Amino acid sequence: MSAAGINLSETPRKALAPLTYLMLAALCLFAFIPGISTLPPTDRDESRFVQATKQMVETGDYVDIRFQDVPRYKKPAGIYWLQSAAVLVSGQGSEAPIWVYRLISVLAATFSVLALTVIGSRMFGPSAGLIAGLGLMGILMLGFEARIAKTDATLLATALLAQGSLAAIYLGHKAGRPQGRANWLFWFAQGLALLIKGPVIPFLSLLTIAALVIFDRDRGWLRKLRPFTGLLLTLLVAAPWLVLITIKTGSEFWQESVGKDLLSKVGSGQESHGFPPGYYFLTYSVFMWPFALVALEGGLKALRRFREDPRLLFCLAWYLPYWIAIEAIPTKLPHYALPAYPAMILLMAWTLTDASAATVELARWQQWLRKVCAFGMFGISIGLAAIAFGITPYFLGYVSWWGLLAALLVLIAARYGIGAPDDMDPVKRIAFAAAAAAAAFGVLTTKVLPPLKPVWxxxxxxxxxxxxxxxxxxxxxxxxxxxxxxxxxxxxxxxxxxxxxxxxxxxxxxxxxxxxxxxxxxxxxxxxxxxxxxxxxxxxxxxxxxxxxxxxxxxxxxxxxx
CATH class of the missing domain: 3.40.190 (D-Maltodextrin-Binding Protein; domain 2)
Structure with missing residues (x-):
């Protein structure tokens, strides 16, 4: 593939001001902190994670992972170590409340938003970077995962570190720009990802690389990855714990994590979470709400232009192969798709800020897909508003004005996320939608859900x-x-x-x-x-x-x- 359609060396490289990142970080804290102390521990994954961490602190054993007396070897120790650090820093020890454990997810989600802002700025310009960061901050999936003390917000942070470094190497090669230590950062991120959730992010990056190799004949950039020394760095990060847990448990950790957990998810629907292919296609609009429609439009336009723009090819290589792979795996959970969503958000930022995107005409099947998504987004928005307003009367028998406020915020987020006045600045549009969505999540998790005692x-x-x-x-x-x-x-x-x-x-x-x-x-x-x-x-x-x-x-x- 050649970059004849676009000169990457002339793409905007102006960075956002440090104050902008500070303001964005503050906005993330506004978006993610409300609810972490008021929402009770959720079942079942979060409570298993925090209880295993609690037992690490109680026993002082930070290698063996247990829920009561039962070994918990499905995931590596990374998230437990991070949560243990938060607990120890809090000074409350094993009596620390749930919000202390959740701080790791809050910080990881904030890092993810800032990282995507940097990636978007370098790929498509400062305005696109800001839109990408705000868009990620506002989606329903991250709004939930940022408040829950388990692996997925932290895994997203490692995904953005890895994929952002990979983009810097690939696109830097296409533009003839040196990329410093991006290769070392890429392999370091893979080691961190292995410690958080095993091979998920290495698998994502491998699929991205494979797609780039297939669709771009220029493969000189692969040498810049330095795979042999890079793999050594990955092993240096991840291997010490793997050695310690093997010494402590023998083959039990590997049998549980690889033999029972990983292979059973690939081979069959695990723990009643089996669904046929199409699950992530059907749930995309829910978990990418309120930006599913404009992100889909960016993805559809990118399909028409990726052969002339390596930036679009990279985003599609990030999203499509991974999406196809998780659709093929029988075990399906909503958060499996989260590491790929930033690619669609980047394409949303591109389509909202690049004048050339407005000239791309969608094929007939793409127009129908867009209409289906628009209809789905309308229904989902009404449904979310109805749930926000109706959940209190259903369980407690009276109307909550907080529920009404949450419902109105949901509709405001949908209004600006799905569409807005044509002359509205796109950064302001996405900021309005993201802020309204974040406020709705905050009201729900602080004022609407916690009082539902029959549920908790x-x-x-x-x-x-x-x-x-x-x-x-x-x-x-x-x-x-x-x-x-x-x-x-x-x-x-x-x-x-x-x-x-x-x-x-x-x-x-x-x-x-x-x-x-x-x-x-x-x-x-x-x-x-x-x-x-x-x-x-x-x-x-x-x-x-x-x-x-x-x-x-x-x-x-x-x-x-x-």
Missing amino acids: LSPEIAQRFEKLKPCPTSRLISAGYGEPSLVFLAGTQTLLTDGAGAAAALTADPACGIAVVGAAESQHFLAAVPGGADALKEIGSIEGMNYSKGEPRALTFYTLAR
Whole structure:
């Protein structure tokens, strides 16, 4: 491929002012911090991550990863180390609240926004960079992942570090510009990514490189990657922990992480998350809301122009092969697509700021696809607004004015994200939409969702346990309710069991034992207690919904009668 259609050496290179980045970072904190202290621990992934980190701090063992006594070797230790560092810095130790663990995701999401701003500025100019950063800040997927203490916001940060370095090498070669230490940064990012979530980002980068090699005959840039010394750097970053965990567990870590987790996701739908191809195509508009439509338009136009513009080729090589790959893998979760979304946001920035993009005519099938996306975005926006307004009346029976405000913010974000007056400056348009979306997420996670006590059963159980426990040293015995968030909130020694197990544990500790039993296990529990119901004292009950399963739950607290 030649760059005959565009002279990359003449593309805008003016950097944004440092003050702009400071303001953008402050805006990210406004976007991502609200809700991290008010939203209870979510089930199930987040609570498993934070509980494993909590146990690292409790035991001082930062190599072995466990949820209670069960090894948790599906993911490497990187995210647990980062969360442990936040906990230790907080000075609260294992008693640190959930928001301390979530700070890592907030900071990673902020870094990701700033990184995409830099990448967009270098590829398409300062205005495009600002649009790209604001666009990433405002999408629904990152608005959620930035508030949750698990791997995906941090993984996105490593993806942008790796892909931004790869873009600098490839496009710098096309423009005849030296790229300094971009190759070392690329391989360093791969090592970090391996420590966070294994081979996901190396796989993304490999697919990007393969697509560039296929569609661009100029392959001289590959030498600038310095793969042999680069791979050594990657190993230097990732290998020490891999060696330590292998020494500690033998082959168990590799069997669990590669044999059971990775290969089972590739071979079959894991943990009831199997869906046929097309899942990410259908959910794109939801998780890229409110910018799915304009980003899609940028992607469709790029398909018509990529042979004459290496920048567009790079963005498509970033997105399309990875999208096809995750569509082909049976196990599907929404966050799997997150590392590829920045490529579409860059194409959104290009189509909004490059005058030549306005001259690109879409093919008939592209026009129909755009119309389908526009219809979907309209429906999704109405649906999100309806949920924001209606969730409180549904669960609590009264109208929340905060819910109404969130719904109005959703509609404002949709108005500017889907379309705006033609004469409106595109940076202002995206900023309005992103700020409204961020404000809507903030209102939802601080004022609308936290008061829904029937939904948040684990906090209710843990609070009731603290009030009802017979002894300061009592541990909670739970039968019929086994969500990981309960272990994080009620203590590592919490026993998750069935009715018979709860009866045995309660009778083994007659003075201090306390059990909470779900209706489904109640009969088994009563039958297993010596003396039956007459030997028990019912001291409280809770009703609500287990949202992770979508089931109503009724739970009763018991101690032994004295």
